[in-house]
Amino acid sequence: MSGKCFINGIAGISAQLTTDGDAFFDDVVEHTELIFRAIDPDYKKYIKPAAMRRMSKSVKMGVTASQMALDQAGIEMPDAIITGTGMGCKQDSEKFLENILHNDEQFLTPTLFIQSTHNTVGGQIALGLNCKAYNVTYVQAAASFEVALMDAKLKLLEKENQHILVGGIDEIAKNSSRLHTLDGHIKSEPLAVIDLLFSTSSGTVTSEGATFMTVTNDSSNKNIAEILDVTIFNQATPEEVEDELKEFMQRNSVEISDLDAVILGTNGDGDFDLYYHKLQQGVFADVQQIGYKHLIGEHHTASAFAYWLGCKIFNKQQLPEIVKMNKKETSSFKTILLYNQYRGKNHSFALLQQC
C-alpha cells in the first residue's frame, strides 16, 4: 500500500477571520492582550441550540471545525476521528477543580467533571455523527496535533480507501491560562501581538483555536495537498534540529532548494526562538519564510493552523505581506515545509505538496 496522505477538507477557527470562505488575512485583527480568544464563527449553523448550551468553547470549536472540514471534503462518516489537544477541556476542568477547592469538596455536580476529560471533543464529534469508528485523543503539549496526524497517516498505510478526521483544539481557561504568566511561559510586559515575531523578551502569548482536516489515501479525490511526511522528536538542541531536518529531507528525497516556503512556529520567545533563527539564517536563508503566531497566537495546537495556512497558499498561489518573515518574491508554491517547537521541546516537521 502506498500510504499516501491527502488533505481534502480543512477548516480553522482562530483568533483571525479564518472561517469566511475566500478571505486570506484581508482584514487582520490586531490583538493587544497577551491572552486572547478565538473569533467565534456562527456555531448555530452547525450545532443545535439545545446541545450547544452544555458545550464548552473547545467542544463548540471542535464540533464546528470538524463539520466544516467534512462538508468541504463531502464526507458524511469518517473512518476514524483523531484529535490532539494540549489543554483539553480546560474550562470545565478548571471550574470543577475550583468548586472542589473553594467549597471543600461539597455541592458538586457531575456535568463539569463529565466534560472535563481530554477526549470530550473527540467523543462529542463521534456522538454527533454516530461514528463508531476508531477514536483517539493525544495530549502531547506542542506536538499534540502532529502525533494525532502521525496516527492518521499510519491508519492510511494500514487500510485503503479511508477518510480520517484529524484535528487540534485548545481553549483558554480564565485562571489556568493566566498561571503561565507566573512561570514565565507568557510574557510579563504588554505587547502589540502583531509585533510578536520581533519580540526578544522571555515568554510568548496564549490563544485558542481549532483546526480540523480530513485526510485520505484515495488519490482520485479532489485533493488540496499531500502530506508527504510528518515527524516529531521530543527534545533536541538547535544543532540536533538541523541534523533531524537533514535526515527528514533525505528520507523524502527533497532538497532545501525544492522548498517554495517554510512555515515557522516562531512565537517571539526570546529564549527559544533561536531554534528558528538558526535555520532562518542558515539552511533557510534563501527560502521564503512565513510566520503566523503574531496573527493567531500560541497554544499547544497552534501548529495545526500552519496546515490551514499551507493549503490556503496552495489555493491562492500568493502570500499576504503580513505573513512574510523575509524579503523574497516567490511566485509559485508547490512544496512547503513546516517546523514547530515550544520551549525547545516537542519539535515537529512536515512536508506539504500541492495536489
Added chain:
Amino acid sequence: MKNGVAITGMGIISSIGDTVEDNLHALRSEIGGISRIEHVDTRKRDEIMVGEIKKTNDELINMLGLDTINSFSRTAMLGAIAAKEAIHNAGITDAITSRTGFISGTSVGGMDTTEKHYLDYTNTDTYHRYIEAQHAGFTTQSISKYLGIRGYVSTISTACSSAANAIMLGARMIEAGQLDRVIVGGTDALSKFTINGFGTLMILSDDVCTPFDEHRKGLNLGEAAAYLVLESDQMVAQENKKVLARVNGWANTNDAFHQTASSSNGEGAYLAMKEALEVAQLDHSQIDYVNAHGTATPNNDLSEGIALTRIFGDQVPVFSSTKAYTGHTLAAAGSVEAVFSILSMQEEIIFPNLNFETKMEACPITPQTKLSSQAVKTVLSNSFGFGGNCSTLIFKKQ
C-alpha cells in the same frame, strides 16, 4: 493466527505491589489492595474504599533518586518507577536510541500536584515549577526525560482506555517499522479531582467492589502505573531477547451513545472485541481467558456482560475482572491488566474475580472466583472509557 508484536519487558506499581513480582504474589495469594485513603487530603476518606499505593511522595522520590526540588507529580513518579522496571526487565542497558519511543496514557496527569498548589500559585513562587503539571503531556515529559528518551514521545488521553490505546499504537508503529522499540502503558495517581468527579456520578463504592455481582455498588478508584516494552522481531533476533508474550490483536471503537454511560447492548465493546479478533486472526473459541474491564459499576458490568455474550454466545470463556485487587486505576488500567494477562499466560493461572457472590439477573454469567491452574495461550483484555472509547487487546503466548 497473526504473529503479533513481541513484548520483552514489563513493569508495574499498584496497590498490590511495587514490582511485577510483588503483584504476582498478591494475585496468587488472592489478597486485594483495597483500603481506606491515607495519602490524599480529602473529606471523602471515610466514605469510600480505594486502591491506594501506601507510599508517600517522599518515599517515591527516594525510590527514583530524584532531587528534593523536582517537578514530578505523583502520577509522573509512579510512571517512572514502572517504566524503569519494564526497561530493566527487558534487559535494555545500551543508550536509548532515537528509534526507541515512549507512549504513555494518563487521564488527569499531574492533577495531584495541581490541586495541592493551585490556590497558592499566586501567593508564592515556591511551587511554580509545578504549574506545567496542569497539562497531561507534562507527566509524560517528566518520565521520558527521566528515562532519557528524546525521540518519539506521545501521550494518549482517552480516559480509562488510555493505556490500552498506548499499547495498540506502539504495536502498530513497530509493525509498520516506524520504531524498533517502544515503551507503552499508562499512569494515574489518586486525586481529589477524580475522587470527587466519580463521586458526583454516584458510582463509588463504600465497600470493596464486586465486579459482575448482581448487588455491585460501584467502583473503587485506584492508582497505578504499568508499562510494557515492545520490540521489533529484528531487535529480538539481533539481541537474542527473551519474549514474554505477544500483542497480536487490537481494536478501538466508539460506543457513540453517551459521554459517560455505556449503551445497553454494549455496542462499542462488542465492536472492539469483534474487530480485535479479526486483527488477531482468531476465532472467538480460541480465547482462553478474558480479563474484563469489569469496573463493578451497574452500567459497565451489565453492558460489558451483554457484549461478551454477543461475542461468545453461551461459550463465554473463563473471565474475571482484577479490579477488586487494584481498584479501577483509570488510564493505567489497560496496561495494569496487560501485565496481569501476561502473568496469567506465563504462570498458567487464572486470577479470580474477588468478592463475587451472585450472578447478574439481566446477564447471568459467572466469572472465575477462585485461583485456578490451567494452560492459557490467549487472553483478551478490555478497557472502556468516557467519551464512548472502547478498546480491546489480545495477547498470545510466545
